[in-house]
Amino acid sequence: MKRYVKIFTYGCQMNDLDSQKMYSLLAGHGCEATDSTKKADVIILNTCSVRQKAYEKALSNLGRLLPYKKRKPSLIIAITGCVAQQAGSHILERMPYVDIVIGTHQLHRIAEIINEKAPGSGPVVETSFSDCIPSLDIIPESRFRESGHRSYLNIMQGCDNYCSYCIVPYVRGREISRDYRSILQEVRQHAATGAKEIFLLGQNVNSYNGGRTFPQLLQAIDDIDGIERIRFTTSHPKDMSDDLIACFQTLDKLCNYIHLPFQSGSNTVLKAMNRNYTRETYLSLIDRLRSSRPDMAFSADVMVGFPGETEQAYQDTLDLIERVRFDGLFSFKYSERPGTQAATLVDDVSLEEKLARLRNLQEIQKQITIENNRARIGEIFEVLVDGTSSRHEEQVYGRTRQNSIVNFTGDHSLVGTTVRVAITRANPNSLTGEAV
Numbered sequence: 001m002k003r004y005v006k007i008f009t010y011g012c013q014m015n016d017l018d019s020q021k022m023y024s025l026l027a028g029h030g031c032e033a034t035d036s037t038k039k040a041d042v043i044i045l046n047t048c049s050v051r052q053k054a055y056e057k058a059l060s061n062l063g064r065l066l067p068y069k070k071r072k073p074s075l076i077i078a079i080t081g082c083v084a085q086q087a088g089s090h091i092l093e094r095m096p097y098v099d100i101v102i103g104t105h106q107l108h109r110i111a112e113i114i115n116e117k118a119p120g121s122g123p124v125v126e127t128s129f130s131d132c133i134p135s136l137d138i139i140p141e142s143r144f145r146e147s148g149h150r151s152y153l154n155i156m157q158g159c160d161n162y163c164s165y166c167i168v169p170y171v172r173g174r175e176i177s178r179d180y181r182s183i184l185q186e187v188r189q190h191a192a193t194g195a196k197e198i199f200l201l202g203q204n205v206n207s208y209n210g211g212r213t214f215p216q217l218l219q220a221i222d223d224i225d226g227i228e229r230i231r232f233t234t235s236h237p238k239d240m241s242d243d244l245i246a247c248f249q250t251l252d253k254l255c256n257y258i259h260l261p262f263q264s265g266s267n268t269v270l271k272a273m274n275r276n277y278t279r280e281t282y283l284s285l286i287d288r289l290r291s292s293r294p295d296m297a298f299s300a301d302v303m304v305g306f307p308g309e310t311e312q313a314y315q316d317t318l319d320l321i322e323r324v325r326f327d328g329l330f331s332f333k334y335s336e337r338p339g340t341q342a343a344t345l346v347d348d349v350s351l352e353e354k355l356a357r358l359r360n361l362q363e364i365q366k367q368i369t370i371e372n373n374r375a376r377i378g379e380i381f382e383v384l385v386d387g388t389s390s391r392h393e394e395q396v397y398g399r400t401r402q403n404s405i406v407n408f409t410g411d412h413s414l415v416g417t418t419v420r421v422a423i424t425r426a427n428p429n430s431l432t433g434e435a436v
């Protein structure tokens with residue numbers, strides 16, 4: 001019997017990839033992907049508890065599924081991802097209509113668990129931390145990939161850093177790296193099916209240790225024919241080795257862009273966050289990366305309103321932002337995660353103050369982003385074309401190696417090709433140009 005499956009994805013790129021994997025696994029077991037919630041026989045909510053907004057959205061959407069279940073009692077509702085791992089069977093106390101809860105190390109078992117679920121039988125909760133390698137090793141079918149020419153792949157999962165605010169070590173487990181041979185085999189397979197860009201994923205990719213160091217892994221991928229670009233996320237400043245910094249100079253395919261979260265520009269706050277670096281070492285890291293690759297572009301994660309963040313500490317964060325001049329920032333207001341070390345601290349920054357600091361920070365970053373974009377007018381960049389614009393039929397968009405989004409006149413035949421584009425206009429979050 002064919003079943004229709006719909007997956008709602010929340011949070012990060014890791015979850016996007018996990019959803020692609022689940023669609024692939026289920027397609028091999030008689031399920032067909034659908035966009036329609038009404039038509040679905042299986043609905044999966046692939047959740048995130050790292051970002052507060054993603055967490056709240058997943059829970060509110062879960063609440064909205066109850067009428068669908070009432071209308072179609074055979075509907076299977078499954079929860080996967082970080083919320084599933086964190087809450088486990090507690091989800092069923094609040095939402096007894098959930099059928100399946102699958103944790104972050106059990107993703108590879110999704111099809112088996114759904115298929116074995118007998119109608120009317122009780123809920124299944126599978127959240128043990130065992131071995132996540134089988135899940136990391138799954139290669140999604142190319143038809144489920146975001147775009148045929150960009151392939152995301154997991155190289156590791158979990159985190160050993162225990163930043164005091166962060167739930168990741170508890171919901172994704174300790175760091176586990178995939179063997180470099182299966183990674184390289186997967187990259188070759190993607191290259192053979194048309195991938196131009198390889199995007200390596202993990203909570204802490206630069207502490208990768210699956211039989212090779214991270215720089216060695218990058219070097220080996222750089223040697224694979226057909227691949228034109230390599231990107232990775234997320235990195236921890238403390239794991240930015242000299243060898244890795246040198247890769248930006250020596251590896252042709254490694255894009256001149258890095259997402260390097262700093263979280264705070266205050267040494268007192270960084271210490272309380274257990275980040276293991278200072279603002280001075282972060283800034284010198286940026287300098288060294290710029291020396292290795294002068295046209296390096298940066299983005300980062302930053303948080304405001306951590307317990308004990310004084311006005312001066314906040315000003316230190318703004319000062320760091322002004323010094324680095326990131327192309328973009330993912331900015332958050334601190335919120336408590338149960339069970340983390342920071343949850344035991346007295347949160348002495350009011351919600352009002354947190355929001356005011358966040359708004360002000362975002363205003364400052366907006367200005368820097370547009371100024372960075374303006375400075376690119378007149379320059380020529382290689383743009384890997386991702387698709388045609390939904391608003392302007394005659395336009396295509398893609399990304400430069402620095403990760404800027406560029407729109408220019410062109411048609412669908414350009415998708416997946418690299419075009420040299422001269423920048424003519426700077427927009428708040430993108431560039432406009434003309435093919436040269």
Ligand code: 5AD
Nearest residue numbers: 165166261301302332333334335337
């Ligand atoms: N409160 C606010 N932001 C958080 N992040 C992680 N945990 C919290 C929290 N408790 C942010 C960090 C991290 C990003 C993925 O989410 O900036 O880098």
Ligand code: SF4
Nearest residue numbers: 159161162163166168
């Ligand atoms: Fe969380 Fe820190 Fe690990 Fe990043 S490095 S996943 S913020 S514990």
